[in-house]
Amino acid sequence: MSVARVIVVGAGTMGTAIADTFARAGLATALISRNPARLTGLHANIQALSAFPEAPPELIVEAIPEDIELKSELLLGAEAAYAGEPILASNSSGLPLQDIADRLGFPDRFLGIHYFHPARELPLVEVVRVAETSENTLADARRLLSLSGRDSVVMQRPVPGALINRLQHALLHEAYHLMSQGLASAEDIDKAGRWLLGPRMCISGLLEQKDIGGLEGHARAQRTIVPDLCHDARPNPLVQDMLARGDIGLNSGRGFYDWRGQDAHAVAERASTKLRILLAYLEENRS
Numbered sequence: 001m002s003v004a005r006v007i008v009v010g011a012g013t014m015g016t017a018i019a020d021t022f023a024r025a026g027l028a029t030a031l032i033s034r035n036p037a038r039l040t041g042l043h044a045n046i047q048a049l050s051a052f053p054e055a056p057p058e059l060i061v062e063a064i065p066e067d068i069e070l071k072s073e074l075l076l077g078a079e080a081a082y083a084g085e086p087i088l089a090s091n092s093s094g095l096p097l098q099d100i101a102d103r104l105g106f107p108d109r110f111l112g113i114h115y116f117h118p119a120r121e122l123p124l125v126e127v128v129r130v131a132e133t134s135e136n137t138l139a140d141a142r143r144l145l146s147l148s149g150r151d152s153v154v155m156q157r158p159v160p161g162a163l164i165n166r167l168q169h170a171l172l173h174e175a176y177h178l179m180s181q182g183l184a185s186a187e188d189i190d191k192a193g194r195w196l197l198g199p200r201m202c203i204s205g206l207l208e209q210k211d212i213g214g215l216e217g218h219a220r221a222q223r224t225i226v227p228d229l230c231h232d233a234r235p236n237p238l239v240q241d242m243l244a245r246g247d248i249g250l251n252s253g254r255g256f257y258d259w260r261g262q263d264a265h266a267v268a269e270r271a272s273t274k275l276r277i278l279l280a281y282l283e284e285n286r287s
Helices: 013-024 068-082 097-101 135-147 164-180 186-204 207-213 215-228 237-245 264-284
Strands: 006-009 029-032 046-049 059-062 087-090 110-114 124-129 151-155
Touching: 006 013, 013 029, 013 046, 059 068, 059 135, 068 087, 068 097, 087 135, 097 110, 110 135, 124 135, 135 151, 164 186, 164 237, 186 207, 207 215
Parallel strands: 006 029, 006 059, 029 046, 059 087, 087 110, 124 151
Antiparallel strands: 110 124
């Protein structure tokens, strides 16, 4: 196999999927695992390894467990192995990236690249700069992502949740508030998301949609609606209580819905199939 241009460290569900996105695009990829012999069914462009190969790649993406000490140790080892040559990226969704950067010898070559599940299907990733990330590092990382068929959005500095999770949690926080106040049901909130918010966002996003509709009414409506939104900085007890009871969704049989008696794998696969169909349609009709 040719020299890997991309190395992914961590062969769990996410790491394997990340490696697959590069491999399917024709990029020679290495997937590092503590037990590479157990990895089966990998794409032909993926080489399973137990340690860093001798030749430096262009990009190393770590997708190991969310432990800052483990991640820092790994990235420092990558710097030592390749003298700071490759771009180093963390797939962390919650750890403070700047704290990791502060431990590195070449922080200008470091950034966050955050994939979302299912990583093989979703065409967008977040790129998060730390204070030292150079323009060349950012541009080269986005170029490699583009080669793998992934568009990217950029956060100019790390903040908890980055871009996508902040938007998602802002919307969910209000949804949980409406439910806990008895103002709307889970079914009606999902109906609004599925048949109104979702289709509009698919076509014109959040802000372009407001430009198209005109900002006059929106700006006036904010004066009435925003003060009445839930501004409680605490996680909503509705969800925290569900967690405490073990009602964690499809896999436990209960969440916002009753899933008992249903095949969890079949339910998840139906959702994935619909997502693939939708993404294919959006790609085909990309303006």
